[in-house]
Amino acid sequence: SDEDGGDGGGSGGGSEGTLKVGVAYDTGGRGDKSFNDSAIAGVEAAVQALGGDVDEDIEELSPNEDDSNREELLTQLAENDFNPVIAVGFAYGDIIADIAADYPDTQFAIVDTSVEDLGVDNLTGLIFAEEEGSFLAGVAAASKSVTGHLGFVGGQQSPLIEKFEAGYVAGAKAVKPDIIVDVTYLSPAGDGSGFGDPEGGKVAAQGMYQAGADIVFHAAGGSGEGVFEAAVEAGQRAIGVDSDQYLSASPDQQAVIMTSMLKRVDLAVEEYLNSFADDSLESGTDILNDLSTEGVGLSESGGYIDDIQDVIADFRQQIIDGDVEVPTTP
Amino acid sequence: MTALRRLGSALFAPAIAVVFAVVITALVILLIGENPTTALRVLFDFGDSPAQQTQAIVVILNRAVPLFLAGLAVSVAFRMGLFNIGVEGQYRMATVLAAGAGAAVALPAPLHILLVIVVAMAVGALWAAIVAILKVTRGVSEVISSIMLNFIALGTASWLLTGPLRGSEEGAAIITTKDLPESGQFPGLNGLFDVIGLAQPRGELYGFLIVAVLVGIAISVLLKRTRFGFDLRATGLSPSAATASGIDARAMVVKTMLISGAIAGLIGLPDLMGRTHHFGTEFTAGLGFLGIAVALLGRNSPLGIAFAALLFAFLDRAAVPLQFADIPASVVTIIQGTIVLAVVIANEIARQITRRRAEGDSGQAGPPAPESPPGGPAGTAGSRIDEPQGAQS
Amino acid sequence: MSTTAAPVTTSAPSRGPLTDLFLGGGTARRVTWIVVGLMLLLSVVRIISGEQALTSSSTFSTALLLAVPIGLAGLGGLFAERAGVVNIGLEGMMILGTWGAGWAGYQWGWAGAIVGGILFGAAGGLVHAIATVTFGVDHVVSGVAINILAGGLVRFLSELLYVDNPAGGGVTQSPALSSRPPSFSLPVLSDGPDLLGDLAGKEWFLVSDVAGLLRGVTSGVGVLTLIAILLVPISYVVLWRTAFGLRLRSCGENPAAADSLGVPVYRMKYIAVVISGGLAGLGGVALVFVANIFKEGQTGGRGFIGLAALIFGNWRPGGLAAGAGLFGFADGLQLRSRTAVVALLLLLAVLLLAVAVFQTVRGKYVQAVLAAAFAALSLVGFLTIEELPEGIVSFTPHLITLLVLSLASQRLRMPKADGLVYRRGES
Amino acid sequence: MAEGPAGAHAAAAGTGDAPYAVELRGITKRFPGVVANRDIELRVRRGEVHAIVGENGAGKSTLMKTLYGMHRPDEGTILLDGRETTLRSPADAIAAGIGMVHQHFMLADNFTVLENVVLGSEPTRGGRLDRAEARRRIREISQRYALNLDPDVLVEELGVGDRQRVEIAKVLYRGATTLILDEPTAVLVPQEVDELFGNLAELTREGLTVIFISHKLDEVRKVADSITVIRRGTTVGSADPRTTTARQLAEMMVGSELPSPQTRTSTVRETPVLELRGVTVASLGGRPAVDDVSLTVREGEVVGIAGVEGNGQAELVDAIMGLRPAEGVVVLGGEDISGWSTRARREAGVGFVPEDRHRQGMLLEAPLWENRILGHQTRPPAVKGPFIDRTAARADTERIMRDYDVRAPGPDTLAVALSGGNQQKLIVGREMSAAPRLLIAAHPTRGVDVGAQSAIWELLKDARAEGMGILLISADLDELIGLSDTLQVMLRGRLVATLDPSSLTPEELGGHMTGASDGAVGAL
Numbered sequence A: 001s002d003e004d005g006g007d008g009g010g011s012g013g014g015s016e017g018t019l020k021v022g023v024a025y026d027t028g029g030r031g032d033k034s035f036n037d038s039a040i041a042g043v044e045a046a047v048q049a050l051g052g053d054v055d056e057d058i059e060e061l062s063p064n065e066d067d068s069n070r071e072e073l074l075t076q077l078a079e080n081d082f083n084p085v086i087a088v089g090f091a092y093g094d095i096i097a098d099i100a101a102d103y104p105d106t107q108f109a110i111v112d113t114s115v116e117d118l119g120v121d122n123l124t125g126l127i128f129a130e131e132e133g134s135f136l137a138g139v140a141a142a143s144k145s146v147t148g149h150l151g152f153v154g155g156q157q158s159p160l161i162e163k164f165e166a167g168y169v170a171g172a173k174a175v176k177p178d179i180i181v182d183v184t185y186l187s188p189a190g191d192g193s194g195f196g197d198p199e200g201g202k203v204a205a206q207g208m209y210q211a212g213a214d215i216v217f218h219a220a221g222g223s224g225e226g227v228f229e230a231a232v233e234a235g236q237r238a239i240g241v242d243s244d245q246y247l248s249a250s251p252d253q254q255a256v257i258m259t260s261m262l263k264r265v266d267l268a269v270e271e272y273l274n275s276f277a278d279d280s281l282e283s284g285t286d287i288l289n290d291l292s293t294e295g296v297g298l299s300e301s302g303g304y305i306d307d308i309q310d311v312i313a314d315f316r317q318q319i320i321d322g323d324v325e326v327p328t329t330p
Numbered sequence B: 001m002t003a004l005r006r007l008g009s010a011l012f013a014p015a016i017a018v019v020f021a022v023v024i025t026a027l028v029i030l031l032i033g034e035n036p037t038t039a040l041r042v043l044f045d046f047g048d049s050p051a052q053q054t055q056a057i058v059v060i061l062n063r064a065v066p067l068f069l070a071g072l073a074v075s076v077a078f079r080m081g082l083f084n085i086g087v088e089g090q091y092r093m094a095t096v097l098a099a100g101a102g103a104a105v106a107l108p109a110p111l112h113i114l115l116v117i118v119v120a121m122a123v124g125a126l127w128a129a130i131v132a133i134l135k136v137t138r139g140v141s142e143v144i145s146s147i148m149l150n151f152i153a154l155g156t157a158s159w160l161l162t163g164p165l166r167g168s169e170e171g172a173a174i175i176t177t178k179d180l181p182e183s184g185q186f187p188g189l190n191g192l193f194d195v196i197g198l199a200q201p202r203g204e205l206y207g208f209l210i211v212a213v214l215v216g217i218a219i220s221v222l223l224k225r226t227r228f229g230f231d232l233r234a235t236g237l238s239p240s241a242a243t244a245s246g247i248d249a250r251a252m253v254v255k256t257m258l259i260s261g262a263i264a265g266l267i268g269l270p271d272l273m274g275r276t277h278h279f280g281t282e283f284t285a286g287l288g289f290l291g292i293a294v295a296l297l298g299r300n301s302p303l304g305i306a307f308a309a310l311l312f313a314f315l316d317r318a319a320v321p322l323q324f325a326d327i328p329a330s331v332v333t334i335i336q337g338t339i340v341l342a343v344v345i346a347n348e349i350a351r352q353i354t355r356r357r358a359e360g361d362s363g364q365a366g367p368p369a370p371e372s373p374p375g376g377p378a379g380t381a382g383s384r385i386d387e388p389q390g391a392q393s
Numbered sequence C: 001m002s003t004t005a006a007p008v009t010t011s012a013p014s015r016g017p018l019t020d021l022f023l024g025g026g027t028a029r030r031v032t033w034i035v036v037g038l039m040l041l042l043s044v045v046r047i048i049s050g051e052q053a054l055t056s057s058s059t060f061s062t063a064l065l066l067a068v069p070i071g072l073a074g075l076g077g078l079f080a081e082r083a084g085v086v087n088i089g090l091e092g093m094m095i096l097g098t099w100g101a102g103w104a105g106y107q108w109g110w111a112g113a114i115v116g117g118i119l120f121g122a123a124g125g126l127v128h129a130i131a132t133v134t135f136g137v138d139h140v141v142s143g144v145a146i147n148i149l150a151g152g153l154v155r156f157l158s159e160l161l162y163v164d165n166p167a168g169g170g171v172t173q174s175p176a177l178s179s180r181p182p183s184f185s186l187p188v189l190s191d192g193p194d195l196l197g198d199l200a201g202k203e204w205f206l207v208s209d210v211a212g213l214l215r216g217v218t219s220g221v222g223v224l225t226l227i228a229i230l231l232v233p234i235s236y237v238v239l240w241r242t243a244f245g246l247r248l249r250s251c252g253e254n255p256a257a258a259d260s261l262g263v264p265v266y267r268m269k270y271i272a273v274v275i276s277g278g279l280a281g282l283g284g285v286a287l288v289f290v291a292n293i294f295k296e297g298q299t300g301g302r303g304f305i306g307l308a309a310l311i312f313g314n315w316r317p318g319g320l321a322a323g324a325g326l327f328g329f330a331d332g333l334q335l336r337s338r339t340a341v342v343a344l345l346l347l348l349a350v351l352l353l354a355v356a357v358f359q360t361v362r363g364k365y366v367q368a369v370l371a372a373a374f375a376a377l378s379l380v381g382f383l384t385i386e387e388l389p390e391g392i393v394s395f396t397p398h399l400i401t402l403l404v405l406s407l408a409s410q411r412l413r414m415p416k417a418d419g420l421v422y423r424r425g426e427s
Numbered sequence D: 001m002a003e004g005p006a007g008a009h010a011a012a013a014g015t016g017d018a019p020y021a022v023e024l025r026g027i028t029k030r031f032p033g034v035v036a037n038r039d040i041e042l043r044v045r046r047g048e049v050h051a052i053v054g055e056n057g058a059g060k061s062t063l064m065k066t067l068y069g070m071h072r073p074d075e076g077t078i079l080l081d082g083r084e085t086t087l088r089s090p091a092d093a094i095a096a097g098i099g100m101v102h103q104h105f106m107l108a109d110n111f112t113v114l115e116n117v118v119l120g121s122e123p124t125r126g127g128r129l130d131r132a133e134a135r136r137r138i139r140e141i142s143q144r145y146a147l148n149l150d151p152d153v154l155v156e157e158l159g160v161g162d163r164q165r166v167e168i169a170k171v172l173y174r175g176a177t178t179l180i181l182d183e184p185t186a187v188l189v190p191q192e193v194d195e196l197f198g199n200l201a202e203l204t205r206e207g208l209t210v211i212f213i214s215h216k217l218d219e220v221r222k223v224a225d226s227i228t229v230i231r232r233g234t235t236v237g238s239a240d241p242r243t244t245t246a247r248q249l250a251e252m253m254v255g256s257e258l259p260s261p262q263t264r265t266s267t268v269r270e271t272p273v274l275e276l277r278g279v280t281v282a283s284l285g286g287r288p289a290v291d292d293v294s295l296t297v298r299e300g301e302v303v304g305i306a307g308v309e310g311n312g313q314a315e316l317v318d319a320i321m322g323l324r325p326a327e328g329v330v331v332l333g334g335e336d337i338s339g340w341s342t343r344a345r346r347e348a349g350v351g352f353v354p355e356d357r358h359r360q361g362m363l364l365e366a367p368l369w370e371n372r373i374l375g376h377q378t379r380p381p382a383v384k385g386p387f388i389d390r391t392a393a394r395a396d397t398e399r400i401m402r403d404y405d406v407r408a409p410g411p412d413t414l415a416v417a418l419s420g421g422n423q424q425k426l427i428v429g430r431e432m433s434a435a436p437r438l439l440i441a442a443h444p445t446r447g448v449d450v451g452a453q454s455a456i457w458e459l460l461k462d463a464r465a466e467g468m469g470i471l472l473i474s475a476d477l478d479e480l481i482g483l484s485d486t487l488q489v490m491l492r493g494r495l496v497a498t499l500d501p502s503s504l505t506p507e508e509l510g511g512h513m514t515g516a517s518d519g520a521v522g523a524l
Ligand SMILES: Nc1ncnc2c1ncn2[C@@H]1O[C@H](COP(=O)(O)OP(=O)(O)OP(=O)(O)O)[C@@H](O)[C@H]1O
Pocket: B363, C425, C426, D031, D032, D034, D035, D036, D054, D055, D056, D057, D058, D059, D060, D061, D062, D063, D103, D419, D420, D447
């Protein structure tokens, strides 16, 4: 009987203006100060804006330690009539299509995975042009670098993180073609430890600073903490990722976080929920969040890059206009 | 009577342990200001509709199958006193190579399945054999070598996945090997639910369950009923006595690790052949370590391990519904850890009690000797031999 | 009357030449010898391969940084295992230590973090002691249970205390420490004028390499690194030179004998295992200091590596420090430079060649041929490989540990009653 | 009923009002299912050597452990020098001047003599172990009581005699005035025993009191000033060694006659069962453990190997069993088995009663029927093809238990639950039931009481009469002389003398074993 109530909405369930949103987190869950928190912030903003109750109308689930119950998270949310169900992280990419097909009356969204080729029409991919944001980070770094030497620390050597690297290197070279960029990944593909290994992050970044790099960009999740520490010790600069890391950093780290490459998962999710609520959702496809939609960008907190805003704005426009083609693989 | 008593003491330990774990968990839940009875209800609430209930059963069984295999792999080595902490690496290597091999060939269904299984077992066995060979030829402790080999397996599997065995297209977020063709996939068991008249669950029950059961029976027979199993257990109980009895302890180390590794090779197959059909970056890791806990909980006996795996799977299933009830999923891990600790402590207490009792039995059986010595019952007041008796002689 | 005694040989039984080299006899002399030999080798390899990273001061300081948590975990293992309790729960205790350090550290600064980490680790040790000593549970079993439990517990505690904590933090991390631990440099030599640094930069044969080593371990050394380094000789003195140490070790060699002489075996084991947990916890603190924050999964199996270092070092503080150092060196190199890892192949080739020559002299031709074959293989690898893929590079330190262990034909001697459950009056 | 013995003892104490050095009154100690000591009375005068005798499991060790504070008695009181004392731990006992040398040595092999001796009462200076002081004191004790110890040698490098002296040094170091020795002579040769007794005399001269336990009644009579006999956990009386014969003592202990290992007529046949030619076993450092040993065992012959422990007997046994790599040739019934595995050797008809039954003979945590299979995994009745035949194994275990008088509830009992003697009988029964051609019997009656001892001797004699060849290694010289047809003496890995047991006294044999006899010294 519950299911009957649910399917009335079809592709736009929130008839009373309230949503029942299910969120399946990536490893770490709520409170990770990063990805997951960004996603839930978007959900909460949307639900509040639509007059819903944040405690009542949102159900958040975290996977267990070895990630083996991801499928369960999604099905349980769907079974319990949450609609839409948002999967945070590409790790759900392997399974979400099957589940969406099983629950045709529920809308699903997945962050960081393209669903265009899957042909499931109740599934939306919320994807980001990380390479574009990273390009701007590269531009900023190269413009600010005194030594002509930069660094990049990636968490896991996966296609997603390689997008960051590709954009960053391209951006740096666009400013200074002969600039050196050291690149290190903390763990190989399939080994997630690189996102939670601050010691590794610190050692890698330290190496870069000692070799002459003066700005290091990290896309290494929790290991980034180590990168910032290395910057503090070396008295050099670092670039954060995903959220504006300046805001959550300790004062001595704020002194070194030059900027952050923003990946606005919150905006993307909020946007998605809004279109779901007002029935304008066009599912079965991807929603690309790039520079033009402000889905990615650079933070300005701390004011360290105020003096080069014009250069950055220039490149941003060129990318949006398609004058600059940003590579997605290194 | 002894059988009954043995059963009694066999059940006594787990019962105490579960009670203990429940108490600890209840305290933990109270600490976060939630209601422990809610948690208890959630644990046993499999859903409202028949389909949901059967689905819960499928989730438990599907989780239990790899856990069982992992526990079994660990326990075989344990039985002869080897600590195979390397199951983790063994099944990773086995799964990636089995996935690669399975996707690379075209064979009729039963053969194809067989090939994947054989490759997995062979790779697992070989990876474990490194540990064994280093131990018997170079005296390298199996604990260290298997820890190191776990890391080496992680890197190697990653390299295989991103290099020679890469099947997913460039740029896909998840890197995987090529999918196994239909003929290499293990059929599910959902037909079974129709047969016993239960609702069809949403998911598919792993057909690999059957393989796991067969392997469990085989290992059970091997250990309990065969000469080889006797040799294996004897070596575990006392290497020196085993050697003196003619068992080649070095060969035993190698053989045991081969078997343990071969079973370990199967751990990743239920997922590989029943669900994902490829090895990828989202591979379920950590089963090797859980297998240690499961083996310990199951007291290294195949049946016990089956129960332990089911218990772990049962608790794991609750992770999702618990969150619906606002109880964090980490509670499940806490229950699992507490149960393991409680069970091993309770086992130990029970073992001491049984052992004492056994000794009590034989202690009482000692005195009624057939040729009871003259001089009256023992314990009468002593007499001086050098006075009256000495005078007699 | 002495005719009845078995002949007394004054020299200890040989344990194979390489092992003797590492662990035997006149320790100080041998250690010096090894360090000199290794430096020479590294220097040659550096010159040939042009990989300055091999012996740069930053490589050595990184090695030190990475070795500290492993070494502390290993020292923790040392205390427990010398008292006869196998501690596979080091990883769990280290996890508890990181959490304790994060929790205490954000409130009371770095000194608080040290205390918090030690206390949490020690609490893990206490659980292990209760299970193994009082209840006689198999040591491995209890350790595994503690590892599982620790993971669940810290997640739970974070959920309880950090979510919605105004100071920051979340389910997987603590707020940042409220103060930073101090660090020290050797004045003039490694700081200010930085004479060693100058020398190290000259790329001179051997001289620069040694200068790199010295500067690496004397500049910017954190307070915990200092403590860890000091703890190595301190552990030696405590365990081998005091009455307490003798009693503790007697529990690992023959607890029944210790008991019969009035040594409180159970109490000693409790003390040892709690110390063990505390040291593992301190290892966790070291990790927290690196990141200035507690982060779930931070330990990344370092407790297990610490255990391996302990066994590697033949259950001795110096040996385990060497094991931790070797691991740290390889790990640092791996994280820093993929190309330097390739240069290690050359090092390996040279070492294997030496083994081959040595085995030929001893008349063990099979081993000699095997070693020579692998030497050739490594050399070919060095000459042909430009850069190894990330997957392969990532396990460099583990592979090296395994290789060294299997090369050093070892007769490691663990405490005789290690891992045996002791019950009074039952032997 | 406690008054009887108490009264008798008061009479025995006779004249002196001086309190007893040790007096135990009505000691009862229960273990789960066993009453190890029941209402025991013991009175030991200061300065005497007091012997305690009794069969295996009579409760002697338990009583001594009680006196040493290792466990508390359930009932009864302990008086030391007339004062009632409660001993909560060995530490208390040590403080009260009691020291104990245990039946099984309590030494840490990997520690030096010094470390073993000072453990628990270490001299310290500035928090550190004061090795110099410790060394000085050990040397002093060593000299005073002629113990001849080097403080800095690792215990694992010492022979049994030296180890025992280390144990004694431990006790003396703690200033003990009362010394308990639990079966100190079980592993010693006569010369060593004499030395020990010399040491004991030294001790009593200094005013120390010695309580000592032994199964060897002649020895007891020789050295003790008074004797207490324990049977089934309780005192059955005391005896005066000067007026009591060994036979009377034995009867008091078990109510049966003292067994004698006398061989009946010779049954030696011509066919050799075992021939060793130039067998050499290398040891870790220097001199080989077994050096060029050649010998022959014929059908129906018992060849005894005499030797002080640690002179290569254990290695020789290992070499014959294939447990240790060896050079030279081992021929079994005309077939060269040098390259064979242990299992193949056993299958070819070699039975093996190992020296250390706990280490090599049994699976303590396994039931008896599984222990029946051990060493016979490839042969019926216990196995069928690759499978284990549990029913047959159980049945055959029951047979062994009947035939060999193994006292246990049933084949499912765990082996740990059996006393040493019963374990040994099971092992002998097991090895005999495969009807081997050759039996390697290493210390077959060590630590076994007189009843079980004679049973095992009878078994060996019967088997020999049926044509089995037996290689007997023993530290019990009476056993060696009584059972063997030929005796070989082993010293430093070599066979140094072949002796005729029919005309040999234990003292002469002991001389050969220690290399004191001319011939043996010449051979070196
Ligand atoms: N710790 C114990 N727990 C249970 N039973 C024990 C324990 N120690 C001894 N016993 C029992 O007490 C009885 C006496 O044993 P004890 O060791 O004192 O004999 P014993 O006279 O020293 O024998 P032996 O001559 O063989 O050394 C035995 O039946 C034994 O089973």
